Each structure stands twice: as structure tokens, then as C-alpha cells.
Amino acid sequence: MKKVLIPTKLSAVARELLERNGNYTVVQNDEKPLDVLAGEHGDAYALIVRSEKVTPEIMDQMGALKVIIRAGSGFNTIDTKYARSRGIDVMNTPGANANAVAEEVVALMLADARHIVAADPSVRAGKWEKKKFMGRELSGKTIGIVGLGYIGRMLAKRLEGFEMKALGYDPVISEERARDCGIEMAPMEDLFARSDYISLHIPENDETRGMINAALLSTMKKGATLVNCARAGIVNEDDVRRAVAEQGIRYLNDVYAKDAEGEKSVADFAHVMLPHLGASTEESNINAARRAAEQLIDYDEKGISSFVVNRDIPEGLDEKFGDLAFTLAKLCRSVVGGQHQLRGVETSIYGTLKPYAEWLLVPVLAALSEDFDRSMDFKAAQRYLADMGIEYENRETDSSKGFKNSITVDLTGSVDADNLRHASVRGTVAEGCLMIARINDFDKLYIDPKGHLVVFSYKDRPGVLGQIAAALADADINIDDVRNPHDSKGSKSIALLKVNKPVDRQVVQNIAAQIEAELAFHVEL
Numbered sequence: 001m002k003k004v005l006i007p008t009k010l011s012a013v014a015r016e017l018l019e020r021n022g023n024y025t026v027v028q029n030d031e032k033p034l035d036v037l038a039g040e041h042g043d044a045y046a047l048i049v050r051s052e053k054v055t056p057e058i059m060d061q062m063g064a065l066k067v068i069i070r071a072g073s074g075f076n077t078i079d080t081k082y083a084r085s086r087g088i089d090v091m092n093t094p095g096a097n098a099n100a101v102a103e104e105v106v107a108l109m110l111a112d113a114r115h116i117v118a119a120d121p122s123v124r125a126g127k128w129e130k131k132k133f134m135g136r137e138l139s140g141k142t143i144g145i146v147g148l149g150y151i152g153r154m155l156a157k158r159l160e161g162f163e164m165k166a167l168g169y170d171p172v173i174s175e176e177r178a179r180d181c182g183i184e185m186a187p188m189e190d191l192f193a194r195s196d197y198i199s200l201h202i203p204e205n206d207e208t209r210g211m212i213n214a215a216l217l218s219t220m221k222k223g224a225t226l227v228n229c230a231r232a233g234i235v236n237e238d239d240v241r242r243a244v245a246e247q248g249i250r251y252l253n254d255v256y257a258k259d260a261e262g263e264k265s266v267a268d269f270a271h272v273m274l275p276h277l278g279a280s281t282e283e284s285n286i287n288a289a290r291r292a293a294e295q296l297i298d299y300d301e302k303g304i305s306s307f308v309v310n311r312d313i314p315e316g317l318d319e320k321f322g323d324l325a326f327t328l329a330k331l332c333r334s335v336v337g338g339q340h341q342l343r344g345v346e347t348s349i350y351g352t353l354k355p356y357a358e359w360l361l362v363p364v365l366a367a368l369s370e371d372f373d374r375s376m377d378f379k380a381a382q383r384y385l386a387d388m389g390i391e392y393e394n395r396e397t398d399s400s401k402g403f404k405n406s407i408t409v410d411l412t413g414s415v416d417a418d419n420l421r422h423a424s425v426r427g428t429v430a431e432g433c434l435m436i437a438r439i440n441d442f443d444k445l446y447i448d449p450k451g452h453l454v455v456f457s458y459k460d461r462p463g464v465l466g467q468i469a470a471a472l473a474d475a476d477i478n479i480d481d482v483r484n485p486h487d488s489k490g491s492k493s494i495a496l497l498k499v500n501k502p503v504d505r506q507v508v509q510n511i512a513a514q515i516e517a518e519l520a521f522h523v524e525l
Contacts, residue, residue, distance in 0.1 A: 001025045002045040004296070005062075007034045008052055010071055011282075011289035018293050023300070038062050048292050054078040059086055069296060071288035072097060072279065080310035091299070091307040093291035094373075097279035098150035102158050104278050105199050105227050108252040109138060112225060112272050138162040144195030145183065147202035147230070148173045149371040153181050155199060167191045171333075172369045175341050175414055177389025185341060193219040197227065203370035204231035206524055207338075212236060217243040225250040229278050232257045237265055244269045254278055306380040309373055317356050320429045321407065325360045326374065327434055327449050327525050328409040328425045329367035334455070334523040335439060336423035340413030342368065343420060344391040348408035350399070357394045364409060405429065406437065441487040442494040448481075449525040453496060454503045456512065457519035460486055460493040464515050468495055471511045477503055492518070 004018055006028040018024040027041055034052050038061040046067040047054065054068055056079055068078055070092040080090045111117055114135040122129050139162050145152045148170035156166045160182060168183040168191075175185050192198060198220070202208050212226070212235040220226070220243065228235055232255045243249040253266050254274040264273065279288075298304040305311070313319040325347075336342075347364060349357040358378035365381050366374035372384050385392050397403070408426040415421050426438040427449070436447050442457075454472070458464055465484050472479060481498040503522040512520035 002300070003027065003041065003043055003064075004046045004048060005037060005041045005044040006048045007032070007037045008048075008050045008071075009285075010048060010050060010292075011286040013286050014048060014071070014289035014293040017290065018296065021297055024296075034058060035061070046296055048289075048296075049078070050288075051077055054083075056082040059083060059088060067091065067296060067299065069093070069292045071292040075309055084310045084312065088310075089299075089305065089308045090310045091292075091295055091305075092309055092373075093288050093295065093307065094371075095150040096288040096291050097284045098154045099158075099287075100281040100284035101151045101201075101229055101278040102154040103281075104254065104274070105155055105229055106158055108227055108229070108254070108272055108274070109197055109225065112250055112252055113138060117272055138164055138197075140164070141196035142167060142194055144169070144186070144191040144198040146170075146188070146191065146198065146200050148178060148181070148183065149201060149369075152199075152201040153183075155201070156181055156183050164197075167195055171338050171340065171413075172342050172371070172388055172390070174343055174389035177387070178341075180389070187339065188216065189219060192216045193221075195224060196221065197225045199227040200230040200234060202230055202234060204233040205370065209233045210236045212240070214239040214242065217247070217249065220247060220249055223248045223250070225252065227252045229254040231255055240266075241269045306377050309376070311377065314356055314359050317353075317359070318429065320432065320434065321353060321356070321405070322360065322363045322374075324427055324429055324434050325407055325409070326363035326367045328407055328427050328436075329364040329411075330525060331436065331439070331449060331453075331523060332409045332411050332423050332425040333368055334521045335425065335519065336411045336413045336421050337415070338521075340415055340421055342388075342390050342411060342413055344393070344410075344412040345385070346393045346395055346410040346412075348395045348397050348410075348426075350397050350403040350407070351405035353405050353407065354397070360407065361392070361394070368411075403428075408438075436496075439494065439496075441489070441492075442485055443488070444485065445483050445494075445496060447483050447496055447498070450498075451480075452499045452502055452522065452524050454499055454508065454522045455494065455496050455519065456515060456517045457492060457494045458515050458517045460491060464493065465495055467515055468497065468511055471507070471514065472497070472499065472503070475504070475507045477501060477507075494519075 002024050004024050004026045009030045015026040015028050018026050038058045042062050043064045044062055045064055048069045050071050065088055068090045073092055073094045075092045078090055083090050115133040119133045142165045143159055144167045146169050148168050166183045167186045168178050169188050178185050217239055240251055244251055251270050252272045253270045254276055256264055259276050295307055361381050363374050365372045406426055406428040410424045413421050424440055427436045434449055436445050436449050478500040479497050483496040486493055508520050508522050
């Protein structure tokens, strides 16, 4: 019998499923601290947690531990690297909380539209303020959903009953897949301008931090509603504060910089605030518990490890090639245009890397979408691609080309209903360093993709590189390295400049306009 320790208030369904299986004995105790339980149950084979911190010290007390399962999606409370060093697999249960968060958004929308929060204490105080609490209906309105992962698509489905028109923005999902979900894809600016309600479902990272800013908010309808049940950092709070004051925007919030007691920075302008209750439902708890138990059973009985998030590098493969695949895909995404919906992903794997083609698809997808974790496996990648409506092909490669141990990533995106855009990036690892060899028709680049890279493509003519350098200098940006080759026809040039810090989007746009660039972007690699 394998002992499973559950040191949290997780639904009893996990214990029941495991005990019914007959191969497990379960200890569930949410009253003692995890470090105490770890010392008492050092012989436990598996550990199932919610938000408890699983530190190296905890793992060291549990000498028999082989599996840790986070009953939920985020696993930042678990030291996954140390777990790997101890031979411990860490799994999560992505999507288990999606419906709970989607329903929370609907609850916030209804509560605000019908003044539920304010009307209740008014009536309890003996008042009868019907005129004051005149509300509005959701039916016939337009909902804009930013981010069409599990939660975004679930929200659209839940709002179908209200006969709301759904607009969506997500650079990964295909238009066909979105259409199947009843969602019309729209550019971000268009979505903000047309929507009566906007719900955010994107991760917080360098690209999304502060992206909901004055430029977008200024396009919103007067009195429109913004709902944030995603991450606090994706909105510029000062800009939202001004939009609330000047445009009558409604702001409904469930996320904060820190999940803890204390003053909240949005309290002066948010119309409804909740203490990060997105996943806090009995059903979500049951769902996560069931998924955790089923995944442990499948892991042991069927060898299914799709949800392991700290997977080992395959034997014989230099882990830098995984980093290379991730970097190539991220760079290629910038080349094809981050705002365009993906239609297709192609990989070409050369030399001794060929046997690892399936494994290398995983870091490619992780670079393209925050919804896909880099530590998942090929089967999970296949499911994800199918779910998002993206075509994938690993092409047969010609060894006579001499691309030893190289990887090429090709992406196809939809510019609009009638036009596609294609981008191709190839690279390798040389003397332990990642190297970009080609972008589209620009070959022999040989640039180390680390740090901040700003890229411009333009019709070849003298003096353009000097214009770019001067503009960057005016923005107090220093150039660390430059590549400036012609394409195969000699008619176009590309300027790849490694710089010392991020280049503001407006600076990039100004330079692009000055030199009449066909391609212009900044990316951090």
C-alpha cells in the first residue's frame, strides 16, 4: 500500500477515490502544520496540496516521497527544481477551477448591474430606494473577453444564456476555433471600443504587465464595465482610476498585488471588490480533488505523466536545445506579429536532434502561450493544439543541407480573413551558446539571443542603420551588438540590435515610421 498525505482542506472525494482503488492508504489532516505532518509521515509516497508551501525542508523530511500533486493550476508554492533533484515528480490539475472563475465573473457583472451589494444594506436599514438602484440588463449587450484559454471560453459559454454578443482577443487560438465557441475575434482596440463589458483572462508577464492602460481605456464606451479576475499587474491602476472618474467606467475586481489582509490600492475606485474568490467554490474544490486522485492513479497504473510540471530532460539531449526551441518560437512569434491569430506551427529538426522532435514541441508551445506549461509532454501538446484549432507539422528534413543539430520554427498567422502571414526562424547551439542563424530570408545572422533585442526590416539604402542608432541614443538606449545583413535578393535589410534595456513601444513605432520599416518590434529573450 502506498501512503498519500493530504495536509489541507481538500474535498473528501480524493481520499475516497484513492481508498476505493485499493492501492493507497490516505492520511488527511488540515489541523496540523505541514512541517509537523511531514515529520510524522516521512514514509508517504505522495503528497496532495492546495496552496501549502512545499519547501526543500518539507521534502527532506519525507524520504519516500515520489509524487507531489497541486490540486489546482498554479504550482509556484512548490520548489519544483529541488523536487526534480530528489527524483520527485510534481503535477498540477489545470482547468479544474475554470468554471468557478467564469461563474464569478457573471456574478460580479450581475451584482453590479443590479446594485446587489449596495441595495441589500439599504433595505436592511429600512430604506426603499428603488429609483436610486435603477439597474441594467445583460441581455443584448456585448462582452469582450481578453484571453480565450479555459476560463475565457467557459465564460463565453456561460453568457450564451443571456444572449450577449461575444468578442474575443487571443493571439494563439485560431479564428475557426473561436467561432466554434460562438466568439468573434477582434483586435484589442476594437474589442475595447465595442464592448459593454470587458473581462480579463490573461497571465501577468513582461508583455502583459500594465497593458490595460489609458490608450485602451479611453476607447471604452461611457459607463462600460471592466472585470479583472485574472492578475492585478495587467492593469495600470492610475489609468483605470482616471477612466472611472472621467468616463464613468465601472471596475469590478478580485485580484491584488498581494493576497493578504491590509489596505488595497484599488479600494478608492473599484465598485465591487472580492478577496480573490475565483476558485473558492465547493464544486471547484471537488473537481480539483477528483482530478488530483485520478491523475495519481493514472500515473501509477498507466504511466500517464502528461501533467508533470518538472519533467526531466530526455537522456542524450542537451537541455540548451529546449531553451533554443523556446527562444526560436518566441522570436518567430514577434516576427509573424503577436496580434495575429496563429493558424499553423511547423518545426524542422536536424541532425542528432531528430529523435527528440516530440519533446522539443513542448518548449515551442510554451513560448507561444502562457496557458501551456513547458514541463508538459507531447500528448498534452497535441491536445492543446487541437483544442486551440492550430495545425501542426514536424517536417521531414534534408540532411544534405548541412544544418547540423539545428531547429527551425515556422509560424503562420491570420492578418485578416483573407490574408496570412508567415515567419521562419532557425537556430542552433554553438559552444554552449544559443545562436540565431536565420530569420525569414535573412541568413547567417549568428546573433546570441539573450536580453533585449530590437528588430527592423526595411528597403535597403544607405544611412538607415545610423538613423536607428541615433533614435535609440535619443531614447537613452545603448547598443551592445548589431547585425545588419541583406536578404538573398539584396533588396532588403534587417537590423538586429541587442540593447541594454527595454525599448518603449512608442520609440519602436517612431523609428519604424522614420525608416519606413516593414517589420519592427522589441522582444526580450
